[in-house]
Amino acid sequence: METIKKIKEQIKENKFLLYMKGSPDRPSCTFSMRAVQIIRLCKVRFAYIDVLKHDDIRRFLPEYSNWPTFPQLWINRKFVGGFDIMKELYFEGKLQNMFK
Secondary structure: OHHHHHHHHHHHHOOEEEEEOEEOOEEOOHHHHHHHHHHHHOOOOOEEEEOOOOHHHHHHHHHHHOOOOOOEEEEOOEEEEOHHHHHHHHHOOHHHHHOO
16 A cells, blocks of 8 residues: 555645645646635645646545545645535635634
8 A cells, every 4th residue: 555655645744735636837627726726815835746647646545535536635634625625614714724
């Protein structure tokens, strides 16, 4: 389970981590684009992993997080959710607090 170990290290090393399709400047799907927009509205710096460039992570992360789709946001080593959850938390004012 080398890939799971790699995923755990990535989550541990990055306070705010977005697993997405593409990059923040060139997202490859609408949901990843919108997730980046929401994070940028919160005015925080974040790390990202392009799952389209990492087949192993794209295959094993949904099993690890128990979440089937991308993007996936992790804050302080905890899984937050995908775009729909991010959007809901943002409009409730909760996501901004999670980034503090």
